[in-house]
Amino acid sequence: MAIDKAPGKPSKTPLNKLEAQALSPDPEGSREETGLVPVQSLQDTTAPGDGSASVDQDRLGDVDEWGRSEHMRAIMRQLMDPFYNHWFRVEWEGLEKIPREGGALLVANHAGAIPPDAPIIIHGIEKELGRPVYGLADYWFRTIPFVNVMWSRMGGVTAHPDNALRIMRDNRQLALVFPEGTKATSKTFSDRYRLRRFGRGGFVEIAMRAGAPIIPLAVVGAEEAMPILFRVPGIASMLNLPYFPITGNMLAFGPVLGPLGWFLYFPSKIKIKVLDPIHYDVEPGQERYSRSFVMEEAEQVRTMIQDALYDMLRDRKSAFLG
Amino acid sequence: MAQALEQDPDFDVILGMGTKEPRVALERAEFVRSDQAYSILSRIVRATHVDTIIHTFVITNTSEASYRTLHETNVIGTMNLLAAAGQRGSMVRQVVVKSSSTVYGATENDPVWFREETPRSKSVRSRLERSLIDVEQLVKDFAEDNPATVVSMVRCANVLGSEIVTPLSSNLARKFAPVIDGFDPLVQFVHESDVVECLLHLTRKRIPGLYNLAGDGKIPWSEVLGICGTKAMHLPAYGTMNIASLLVHLGLIHFTPEMEPLLRYGRGIDTTRIKRTGFEPRYTTAGTVRNFIKAMRLARNMGKEPPSYTFEQDIEQFFRHSPAVVRS
Numbered sequence: 220m221a222i223d224k225a226p227g228k229p230s231k232t233p234l235n236k237l238e239a240q241a242l243s244p245d246p247e248g249s250r251e252e253t254g255l256v257p258v259q260s261l262q263d264t265t266a267p268g269d270g271s272a273s274v275d276q277d278r279l280g281d282v283d284e285w286g287r288s289e290h291m292r293a294i295m296r297q298l299m300d301p302f303y304n305h306w307f308r309v310e311w312e313g314l315e316k317i318p319r320e321g322g323a324l325l326v327a328n329h330a331g332a333i334p335p336d337a338p339i340i341i342h343g344i345e346k347e348l349g350r351p352v353y354g355l356a357d358y359w360f361r362t363i364p365f366v367n368v369m370w371s372r373m374g375g376v377t378a379h380p381d382n383a384l385r386i387m388r389d390n391r392q393l394a395l396v397f398p399e400g401t402k403a404t405s406k407t408f409s410d411r412y413r414l415r416r417f418g419r420g421g422f423v424e425i426a427m428r429a430g431a432p433i434i435p436l437a438v439v440g441a442e443e444a445m446p447i448l449f450r451v452p453g454i455a456s457m458l459n460l461p462y463f464p465i466t467g468n469m470l471a472f473g474p475v476l477g478p479l480g481w482f483l484y485f486p487s488k489i490k491i492k493v494l495d496p497i498h499y500d501v502e503p504g505q506e507r508y509s510r511s512f513v514m515e516e517a518e519q520v521r522t523m524i525q526d527a528l529y530d531m532l533r534d535r536k537s538a539f540l541g
Numbered sequence: 542m543a544q545a546l547e548q549d550p551d552f553d554v555i556l557g558m559g560t561k562e563p564r565v566a567l568e569r570a571e572f573v574r575s576d577q578a579y580s581i582l583s584r585i586v587r588a589t590h591v592d593t594i595i596h597t598f599v600i601t602n603t604s605e606a607s608y609r610t611l612h613e614t615n616v617i618g619t620m621n622l623l624a625a626a627g628q629r630g631s632m633v634r635q636v637v638v639k640s641s642s643t644v645y646g647a648t649e650n651d652p653v654w655f656r657e658e659t660p661r662s663k664s665v666r667s668r669l670e671r672s673l674i675d676v677e678q679l680v681k682d683f684a685e686d687n688p689a690t691v692v693s694m695v696r697c698a699n700v701l702g703s704e705i706v707t708p709l710s711s712n713l714a715r716k717f718a719p720v721i722d723g724f725d726p727l728v729q730f731v732h733e734s735d736v737v738e739c740l741l742h743l744t745r746k747r748i749p750g751l752y753n754l755a756g757d758g759k760i761p762w763s764e765v766l767g768i769c770g771t772k773a774m775h776l777p778a779y780g781t782m783n784i785a786s787l788l789v790h791l792g793l794i795h796f797t798p799e800m801e802p803l804l805r806y807g808r809g810i811d812t813t814r815i816k817r818t819g820f821e822p823r824y825t826t827a828g829t830v831r832n833f834i835k836a837m838r839l840a841r842n843m844g845k846e847p848p849s850y851t852f853e854q855d856i857e858q859f860f861r862h863s864p865a866v867v868r869s
Contacts, residue, residue: 277825277827279767280760280764284654285653358649361806363723364721365722368725379653381653382653382654
C-alpha cells in the first residue's frame, strides 16, 4: 500500500483511487484491532465489565460494540429459562455440530406472528455451549422506540452484509439469520412448514466471503406457538408495521387475559435439529461471487431444511407433546 | 494545532490563518486574519512559497453558524484554498484536510461500522452533511487534478476536549443533555489532542489517502451521560425536533438537526486504515469522555480564570519585530 512510503517522498496516488482500493482481507490483523476478546464462558460473566467484551478502564457498563450486553443477557436467561424448559420444553438434536469456536452462520426457518424461534435458539446455544449468538434482523427493529434498545442489548444486529462479515470473520462469533424474513412470519397457519424464498442468497455470499461454514437449523413447533389465522393489511399500514395478524392466541387468551394474552404463546413442543455444516470451497474475502452459484447454494440450504422439517413432522405425534 | 507544529523543528515557518484571533500563545507561528471565505489565500500562497497546507477550518457546529456562513466557510473557503494550492507556480506539495464522520449520516440502515469506502445508506438531508460532502468532493477533485501533491483527508468522529466546543460537548458539560426516549445509540468520540496528533502524523510522514479517526470502542449514549454525571433531558421519540427546538429556545439544551439521527441510531467508524499507517489514538471513546469531563470539572471548580498568558498582538509584534529585542 502507498501509505508506507518514506517521509518526504510524495506519493502519486490520488485520493479517490486510494479510496476505491478495498482493504486487503487480513483477518489476523483486523481481529486484533477490533479489540473484542471472544467470550470464553458465559456462565461466569454475570457482573458488568467482567471478562466480557471490553477491558477499557473508563467504561461503566458492559455493552459491546454491537450493543449486546452480557449482563442483560444473563438476566434475560434467568427469566427465559422456565419458558425454555417447561413451556416449550425445547429439545436439541445434533448440538455437537455447532463449533465451539470460530465464526459460523446459523440459518434457520422462521415462524410465528411474533417469532419465538430467534430468542429460543440464542438462549439454547448460550445455555448449552456457552457461546454468544448475534441475531441478524431487519432494519425495522431499529426504528421502534424501546424495542430497539432491548433488541440490541439482547444481541440483535441489523442484517447489513458488513455487520455479518465482521461478526463472523473479525470477531469469530456466531451469527443467526432467517433468510425468509417476514415472508415466513406473516404466513398464515394453513401455510405452516412451507419454506418461503431464501432472500436473494445474500447469506450464502456472506458466509463465503467470511470463510465461515453455514449451519442449517430445522425448527419444529414455532409455527404452532403463535399461528396467524388471517392478516389485516389496513391496520398494518396504519401502524406502520410489516403485517398485522389476527392470531389464535388473541382469540384464545385475549378474552381472559386482555391484550397481555396477545403475547402469550401456545405451549407447543419445540424441537431443533442441527443439520450438517456446509463448508464452501471458495476463496474468502472476495467482493462478489458468481450469482448462479450463490443462488444454487442458497436453494440447496433451503431444500436441506425443508427435507429435515418433513422428516421431523413425519415423526411428530402431537404439536404439544412432541 | 499551531502550538503542536511549533514543537517540531522540521517545520521552518508556520503560518496560521483564521477568521478570529488565536486564543492561545503562539511562539513562532505567524497569524493572518482573513475573511470568511479565505479569499486572500492565493496571494499568501504565492507570496510565501508555502509547501504544506493543513485545512482545519471546516465548520461542523451548526448551532453557532448560520447556513450562509456554513456554506461560505466550508465550501467556498475550501474552494479558495484548493484553488490557491493548485494555482500556477504554487509550491504546495501537501494538503491535509480535516473532515467529519457526519458525511456518513446516521440512519437505521447503517452498518455498525463504516469503512472509508462504505457508501451512505440514505440520501442526504441535513445542510451540514451536504456542505461536508461538497467539501470532500472538492478535495477529491483536487487530488485527481494534482497527482504530484500529497492529499490526505481525515474523517473525525465527534470530537471532545477542553478547547473545542461542539453541540454535544456543550450539552455534556451542563446539567442536562438531550436523550430521545426509547433510544440508546452507540456513539464514538475522539479526543481533540488525538485529532491534532493524527493531522501531524499525516503531515510529517506525507501519507496520502482518506482515513477515519475515532477512539477505540463504541459506547451507549446513556453511558456517556453516566461518565459525565449529566442528567437526561427526555425528548419524545415522535415530534422530537419540535420539542427540542422549544427547549433550545428556553436555553435548556443545545440541539442541532444533525444530532437527532445521531441520538437515534448512533454511528461507528472503522479505524483500521489509519492504524495501518502507524497511528494509534491515545484515548479510547470512553477515555475521551472521561478526560473531557475531568477537564470540564477542573474549569468549573477553579472558576473561569484567564489563562496564564493572554495573547496580545501588539506585544507579540514587538517581541517578533522590534530591533530592541535581543535575538540569540
